[in-house]
Amino acid sequence: MMSASLPPDSANPLINMKIYGHRWQEQYSLTSEEAAKSLASLGVNEVTLHNRLAPVGEQRFSRTGSIRQDQEFRQALHSIGIKTLEVLPVFFEPNYLSRYPDAAPLTADGTPAVIDDWYLGMCPTHPGRIAERAAMVDRLIETYEPDGIVLDWIRHPVFWERLTPSSPWPSDPPCCCTRCGGPTAPAERRCADITSAVDRLVGSRQRVSARDGVRHQTRIIANIVPFLHTPELTGQCLADLDEIVDGFSLMLYHQVLGREPLPWIEMVIAEALAQTSKPVSACLQVAPAYLGDSYRAEGRSPRISVEDHRASLLAVRRSGAHSLTLYHWEDYLAAEANNNLGLRWALADYRDSWQSTDTSPS
Ligand SMILES: [Zn+2]
Numbered sequence: 001m002m003s004a005s006l007p008p009d010s011a012n013p014l015i016n017m018k019i020y021g022h023r024w025q026e027q028y029s030l031t032s033e034e035a036a037k038s039l040a041s042l043g044v045n046e047v048t049l050h051n052r053l054a055p056v057g058e059q060r061f062s063r064t065g066s067i068r069q070d071q072e073f074r075q076a077l078h079s080i081g082i083k084t085l086e087v088l089p090v091f092f093e094p095n096y097l098s099r100y101p102d103a104a105p106l107t108a109d110g111t112p113a114v115i116d117d118w119y120l121g122m123c124p125t126h127p128g129r130i131a132e133r134a135a136m137v138d139r140l141i142e143t144y145e146p147d148g149i150v151l152d153w154i155r156h157p158v159f160w161e162r163l164t165p166s167s168p169w170p171s172d173p174p175c176c177c178t179r180c181g182g183p184t185a186p187a188e189r190r191c192a193d194i195t196s197a198v199d200r201l202v203g204s205r206q207r208v209s210a211r212d213g214v215r216h217q218t219r220i221i222a223n224i225v226p227f228l229h230t231p232e233l234t235g236q237c238l239a240d241l242d243e244i245v246d247g248f249s250l251m252l253y254h255q256v257l258g259r260e261p262l263p264w265i266e267m268v269i270a271e272a273l274a275q276t277s278k279p280v281s282a283c284l285q286v287a288p289a290y291l292g293d294s295y296r297a298e299g300r301s302p303r304i305s306v307e308d309h310r311a312s313l314l315a316v317r318r319s320g321a322h323s324l325t326l327y328h329w330e331d332y333l334a335a336e337a338n339n340n341l342g343l344r345w346a347l348a349d350y351r352d353s354w355q356s357t358d359t360s361p362s
Contacts, residue, residue: 013354014323015347016046016085016249016281020056021330022065028333032069032076039082042332042344043351046083048150048249048325049074053143054136056087056152057094067143074144085148085221086140090133090197091122092153100129105157105175108183113157113175117294121157124193124235125179130200137204141218148219150249151201156180156190156235160225161290164258164298174233187232194235195244198222202244219246221281226252228271238275247279248272249325254312255288255304261312269319279322284312286343287331306342313350324350 017039024030030038039047050056052067074084097104103126104112113121122129140149156174163169173190176183180193202220222245224236231237238248250272254261265282272280288304316324326332326347335343 011354012045013351014046014281015042015044015351016048016283016323016325017042017044017332018048018283018325018328020050020087020328023330024333025065025069028337032073035073036076036080036082039077039329040080042347044082046085046147046323047077047329048085048087051086051140051144053139054086054088056089056092071144074146083147084144085150085219086144086146087150087152088133088136088140088201089152090154090201091124091129091157092119093122094118096120096122100126102126103129106177108172108176110176116159116162119159119161121159121175122153123175123177123180124156124197125175125177130197134200134204137201138208141205141208146218148221148246149205150221150223151198151245152223154198154222154236155194155225156233158225158233160227160234161253161256162295162298163227164256164300166258167298170233174235190235191231191237191240192235195237195240198241198244221245221247221249224248224250224272226250226257226268228268228275238272242276242278245278247281247322248276249281249283250321251283251285251327252312253283253285253289253327255285255301256290258298258300261308262315265312265315266319269316269321273320281323281325282316282319282321283325283327284309284316285327287334306346309343310346310349313346314353317350317353 024035051070052065077084100122103122105121105123107113137149140146158170158174173183173185174180181189205218205220222241224238225234227233228238250268252265252268254264269280269282285304286309288300288302290298290300291302313324332343
């Protein structure tokens with residue numbers, strides 16, 4: 001299938017903005033049309049959206065409003081040419097144990113994993129969950145007619161945001177239930193678990209196409225954590241997924257992981273590009289995160305300067321990544337509510353940089 005992504009040498013770069021939650025409505029009181037215009041003014045031509053049909057959860061993000069409101073926003077975005085990707089949380093859902101009491105991952109000694117702050121992973125071979133998520137691909141396409149679906153939390157359970165260089169790495173392997181091959185399952189087995197789940201979800205998209213008698217253009221994107229050299233940890237193997245998905249979104253959250261943006265961002269993008277021929281979107285973190293008391297020992301930087309952000313954008317520009325994704329829109333809304341336009345100008349300069357072939361640091 002041909003990629004719908006713009007080629008990396010395009011003078012009109014693809015810029016995707018993640019929109020998580022509905023604070024743009026609830027706090028900033030924007031209408032759907034105002035929100036779409038505000039995004040377009042940043043040069044955004046694609047968005048990644050949480051939705052009320054397959055919500056990420058009530059703990060962290062609001063669940064007020066209706067699917068009809070979701071649809072109105074999609075219509076406003078499409079009407080001015082902004083493409084939409086819907087997030088499908090696969091092996092994550094707050095409080096899921098009431099729906100899937102046997103889906104908690106098992107640790108190496110056979111006890112169920114326990115929640116860490118907001119995160120409790122899910123066994124990635126649970127047949128009921130995979131079947132339900134496959135049906136949800138169908139419903140997302142019917143309800144929102146998206147340009148793409150982003151498979152999020154599509155991995156073996158690991159709270160990867162905690163894996164800073166100064167934090168201990170998990171001593172237990174991911175889910176050790178018998179279905180997942182027990183505690184000694186090799187990396188290939190972990191990868192096969194995830195590849196198989198993705199294959200099932202992509203198959204659902206194709207069934208929708210066959211039934212409707214039209215070729216849906218819905219792309220399937222896998223959301224990838226930046227630990228490509230340790231697939232035994234996550235089960236995410238880009239080479240295995242290459243033939244199945246239409247692209248990857250690579251979460252390059254340098255401050256969360258306690259890394260300097262350079263050269264780390266370019267190194268991880270290079271690792272990804274070496275493993276796949278499919279489009280890779282480089283997802284940058286805009287504002288600092290994971291600074292609460294329970295994360296203090298991990299020693300993260302409390303800020304991301306505009307200069308750091310500009311350096312990260314330049315790294316993406318130089319890297320050969322096919323597109324840019326920004327996590328997330330609320331950070332731009334908050335900055336501009338404080339008359340801070342630094343992020344906006346940095347993004348404008350990134351767009352301008354595509355008009356020339358010179359990517360040397362200025
Ligand atoms: Zn398992």
